[in-house]
Amino acid sequence: MAEQENPAELVDLKLRVNGVTRSLRLEPRVSLLDALREHLGLTGTKKGCNQGACGACTVHVNGVRINSCLALAIMHQQDDITTIEGLAQGEALHPMQQAFIDHEGLQCGYCTPGQIMSGVACVREGHAQSDAQTREWMSGNVCRCGCYNGIVEAVRSVREAQG
């Protein structure tokens, strides 16, 4: 395969994920998504399209949500990365995780980690002031099973609980 004709140097790099610094040896082409899933065993973050179009791979970098599939791991060594695994405090779910359960914001659950990461960011950004605004600012996360109404309710309940 063409990919193997030109093996790149492996590079040593460190990623700080959910508060823990982890050392890795990777090719520069490894995405942040693949580094998390394949190399760090953090499979909560999902790979949908791998093209920036579905939002399943949403993680927080320095508190800001991005698509990890279009990010290269090597470019995020200075950053604080939070994945869905980093939201709960021990056994206590993050309020957004609990709200998704309470409001049936999940069906097959594949898009759910990305939706929750986006929901948390959406409230933090102040972009969940109304259901219409929530829909607009959650539009980067595509759910094929159609639990959108439950998702909007879950985001609304967390925003309201925060006052």
Add this chain to the structure above:
Amino acid sequence: MRNFAYEAARMPGDAVMAVAQDTGARFIAGGTTLVDLMRVNVEAPSKLVDINGLPLKGITALPGGGVRIGALARMSEVAEHPLVVQGFPAVSQALLASASPQLRNKASIGGNLLQRTRCPYFRDLALPCNKREPGTGCSAIGGENKMQAVLGTSDSCIATYAGDMAVAMVALDAVVRVRGPRGDRTVNLVDLHVVPGDTPQRETVLAPEDLILAVDLPAAPHAARSHYLKVRDRASYEFAVTSAATGLDVQGGRIRAARVALGGVGTKPWRSPEAEALLVGQAPTREAFGAAAQAALRGARGYSQNAFKIPLAQRTLIRALELAAGGPA
């Protein structure tokens, strides 16, 4: 994705030299265009020069009320920055209508200007495409062309410039500040992108080693009263079928200055000096806007599936002019 070497640049001059010294090297900012195209092997750089460490992130006021936007400012920051929201609402509106919140947090202003077309054949290595492989032919002209351009096309390529922000910026006389191996220069944004002609692989006047440092937006009454309207197949998170950026300065019932640019229909961000000339001196009426819309689409050429864009773009422009004038005329 092909393998590549990676280097993080510390100073703008170093980044320029690193790309100048290696013909296969490319700058990477947010990576939301470049990594996407590398994954489907349309782009296969030998080296990526990461420019995120460069001091090009600031959004600052210019003397006279304008704003300078650093090339590495993120789309999300620029969209909600008070200087942009107040002085250049069309730019803010265009950014907020672009991509998704996650992408806007990652993508930079420089990268946004240089995003590539979304023509499906450009991304598909199995089919001919003159832009990707010069001389192989254009699959879109006789194929799926609903989303392709109607202005500025050629027999070689009818790919649409897909971005939103550049359409608003081109209407508002943006100036791009560039550093090359021989020093700094400025390029008017309207001259940055070029029509395909018989060299569709060449999309801008920049060389690969030319680094965008910033974009300057000059203040003006028509800029403060500007509007961006985007028409698309779904309400959010979709590229434009048609879009229009307008800016009007109306005083004493007459238009003193007018700005008109179209998106989704041109092979580059499409400014229309013809429409602007027709508007100046007129009362801001539906008739005047209709005449300007006719002029803006004069010379447009529809293909098998996209001729509908010509009347749609005219209506989009009329509505955007009404919005810039402060509601339905």
